[in-house]
Amino acid sequence: MLDLPRQSYYPFEQSKLFYHRKQMELYLNKQTVFPIVYELSLSGVCDQNCLYCACKNYRSDSMLKWSEIKKVIDEIARIGKSITITGGGEPSLNRNLLRAVKYAKDKDLSVGLITNGSNICCNDLLEMEQYVSFVRFSIDSAVKETYCRLRGTTESTYLKLMNTISSYMSLSKREKTKSIVGVQIVWVDQSRADIEESVRFFVDLEVDFVQIRPVDNVAYERHTLSNITYSLETGFLINLIQNYSNSHTQIIPNVNKFEDYINNQTRKSYIGCQGANFTASIGHDNKVYFCCSHIGDIAYEIGDLSHSTLVEILQSDKRANLIRDVNHADCQFQCRNHHLNKVLEKFDLLSGGQQLQFLDNFTSDNYPFHYEFL
Numbered sequence: 363m364l365d366l367p368r369q370s371y372y373p374f375e376q377s378k379l380f381y382h383r384k385q386m387e388l389y390l391n392k393q394t395v396f397p398i399v400y401e402l403s404l405s406g407v408c409d410q411n412c413l414y415c416a417c418k419n420y421r422s423d424s425m426l427k428w429s430e431i432k433k434v435i436d437e438i439a440r441i442g443k444s445i446t447i448t449g450g451g452e453p454s455l456n457r458n459l460l461r462a463v464k465y466a467k468d469k470d471l472s473v474g475l476i477t478n479g480s481n482i483c484c485n486d487l488l489e490m491e492q493y494v495s496f497v498r499f500s501i502d503s504a505v506k507e508t509y510c511r512l513r514g515t516t517e518s519t520y521l522k523l524m525n526t527i528s529s530y531m532s533l534s535k536r537e538k539t540k541s542i543v544g545v546q547i548v549w550v551d552q553s554r555a556d557i558e559e560s561v562r563f564f565v566d567l568e569v570d571f572v573q574i575r576p577v578d579n580v581a582y583e584r585h586t587l588s589n590i591t592y593s594l595e596t597g598f599l600i601n602l603i604q605n606y607s608n609s610h611t612q613i614i615p616n617v618n619k620f621e622d623y624i625n626n627q628t629r630k631s632y633i634g635c636q637g638a639n640f641t642a643s644i645g646h647d648n649k650v651y652f653c654c655s656h657i658g659d660i661a662y663e664i665g666d667l668s669h670s671t672l673v674e675i676l677q678s679d680k681r682a683n684l685i686r687d688v689n690h691a692d693c694q695f696q697c698r699n700h701h702l703n704k705v706l707e708k709f710d711l712l713s714g715g716q717q718l719q720f721l722d723n724f725t726s727d728n729y730p731f732h733y734e735f736l
């Protein structure tokens with residue numbers, strides 16, 4: 363078994379779910395649970411063309427309008443705890459991004475942003491840091507040639523982004539806030555050779571975290587990328603953590619995902635998708651999707667916010683049926699809910715009494731970092 367050290371604020375631990383006692387009790391009583399975290403896709407348009415992108419087949423011209431964003435944030439604020447702005451395309455192409463972040467924060471939601479950063483300048487970031495819990499730049503490589511090749515973009519985009527991040531890191535007063543800013547490297551053969559150099563580069567900039575995750579060769583036949591293979595090197599990942607994590611920067615391999623690959627357990631053994639009780643996605647077309655892997659896929663559209671309220675949609679039979687027995691043939695292997703599903707599968711094996719006893723371990727005096735993002 364792979365045994366990678368887990369970090370003190372490791373943000374991907376699925377045990378975060380168990381701190382949400384109210385939702386867990388509804389789950390145990392088999393009642394409708396409203397999700398805790400909502401993924402919001404502001405834009406179906408993207409200005410990059412990443413080699414591995416799982417969303418390419420559902421690219422569209424749609425963008426959420428301000429009136430739609432405001433309405434859905436109002437609705438989420440009544441029932442949820444957090445929003446991750448990400449999407450089927452690039453959220454920073456929607457000119458309402460900053461306004462959406464501020465509005466959601468005003469409504470007492472925690473907000474995270476996942477972006478390729480191409481349309482965000484240093485001043486935007488400096489303003490945003492007051493409102494966001496985290497910003498994660500999808501970068502893959504700090505080496506210009508690799509970056510441009512992998513992300514299907516130009517040298518000027520690379521230079522602008524690096525300039526934004528480094529200016530921000532030198533000007534930011536983040537110690538006064540709770541926001542963290544980091545980068546993500548998707549591990550594909552094409553980025554592997556540069557990973558250590560990239561980690562060193564971002565550690566020198568003192569970003570808060572460098573997340574490394576394996577590419578997900580999504581299950582849909584039409585998405586499969588034959589030119590990507592895995593060469594997983596546990597020792598290499600452990601050395602990265604030991605040699606480069608310091609008081610400013612945490613190196614965070616996505617341990618659960620790497621372990622799955624190494625132990626050959628990326629397939630789904632569970633039935634349905636119980637994790638979807640706690641997460642949902644709002645598409646750039648103002649429709650609600652069962653999960654972010656399926657944004658744009660009509661089979662996974664659970665309602666249209668132009669005609670129904672979010673609460674009505676979340677109470678729909680379609681959502682309940684998908685939770686119970688979604689067909690995994692359509693699913694990404696290491697999708698948003700994969701590890702939530704695995705944890706819930708184990709939890710469901712406990713007796714009722716054991717479940718309640720287990721939940722008593724998770725109390726409000728030891729909430730983990732960013733527990734509201736699951």
Ligand SMILES: C[S@@+](CC[C@H](N)C(=O)[O-])C[C@H]1O[C@@H](n2cnc3c(N)ncnc32)[C@H](O)[C@@H]1O
Nearest residue numbers: 414415416448449451452476477478500577578
């Ligand atoms: C779909 S993108 C949308 C937001 C934005 N365009 C970006 O790239 O950050 C969200 C995240 O999914 C990641 N991603 C996309 N396809 C992937 C895949 N096949 N395997 C692993 N991560 C993937 C991207 O690197 C990015 O961090």
Ligand code: SF4
Nearest residue numbers: 408410412415451478
């Ligand atoms: S920037 Fe994001 S949405 Fe665009 S191609 Fe890359 S991973 Fe996909």
Ligand code: SF4
Nearest residue numbers: 635653693694697699
């Ligand atoms: S198992 Fe994953 S891809 Fe499938 S429906 Fe659930 S979250 Fe979506």
